Amino acid sequence: MPKTVIHVFRDDDESIVTGTRLAWRIQEVAAENDVELEVFCFGPAQRRLAADDASEAATTYRRQIAELIAAGVPVGACVNAARADGTEAELLRRGLSLSVARDEFARFTLEEATVITF
Numbered sequence: 628m629p630k631t632v633i634h635v636f637r638d639d640d641e642s643i644v645t646g647t648r649l650a651w652r653i654q655e656v657a658a659e660n661d662v663e664l665e666v667f668c669f670g671p672a673q674r675r676l677a678a679d680d681a682s683e684a685a686t687t688y689r690r691q692i693a694e695l696i697a698a699g700v701p702v703g704a705c706v707n708a709a710r711a712d713g714t715e716a717e718l719l720r721r722g723l724s725l726s727v728a729r730d731e732f733a734r735f736t737l738e739e740a741t742v743i744t745f
Contacts, residue, residue, distance in 0.1 A: 628661055628662065628663050629661070629662050629663070629739075629740075629741070630662065630663040630664070630665060630735075630738050630739075630740040630741070631653055631657075631662055631663070631664050631665075631740065631741045631742075631743065632664075632665045632666070632667055632735050632740045632741070632742045632743070633646055633647070633649060633650040633653070633664070633665070633666045633667070633743055633745065634646075634666075634667050634669065634742050634743065634744040634745070635647060635666065635667070635668045635669070635672040635744075635745050636668075636669050636670045636671065636672050636744055636745065637670075637671060637672060637745060638670075638671035638672045638674065638675040640682070640683075640684035641684075642672065642745040643672055643675060643676075643684060643685070643687075643688040643745070644684050644687050644688060644691070645745060646672075646743075646745030647666070647687075647688055647691035647692055647695065648691060649743070649745075650664060650666050650691075650695055650700065651691060651694065651695060651698075654695065654698055654700055664700050665700065665701045665702075665703070665740070666692070666695055666700060666701070666702040666703070667702075667703050667704070667728075667731055667735075668692070668702070668703070668704045668723070669704065669705050669708065669728055670708070672745075673704045673705060673708055673709070673712075673714075673718070674708075674712055674714065675688070676688065676689060676692060676704070676718065676721070676723075677709075677712070677714035677717040677718055677721075689721070692721065692723075693721065693722070696721075696722040696723070701724060702722070702723050702724070703723055703724045703725065703726055703731060704718050704723045704724075704725055705725070705726070705727065705728035705731075706725035706726055706727060707727060707728070708728070709725055
């Protein structure tokens, strides 16, 4: 089954909100198109997800990630970055799966996934 991965990396308001909104929109039609969807947050976007940020964009980002997880979409982040940033517990509390980013990107390649980065 073909796979689309939304890779949220940048932490500007437009990237975090649009990237996770696109993931939701793909999720709406994934089953009927026989497509798997996955989201991977990394770098600045991963840090912003766990930050104490009350801005409208950050609040929307966290809500959209929670909705994706609740809908059964796998959402991951880098365990090494989370440990370095001291955000591992917070990301796990939010329901993200943590793994080594290097391994995840290699897996995406082996699965011939389409990776879209925001």
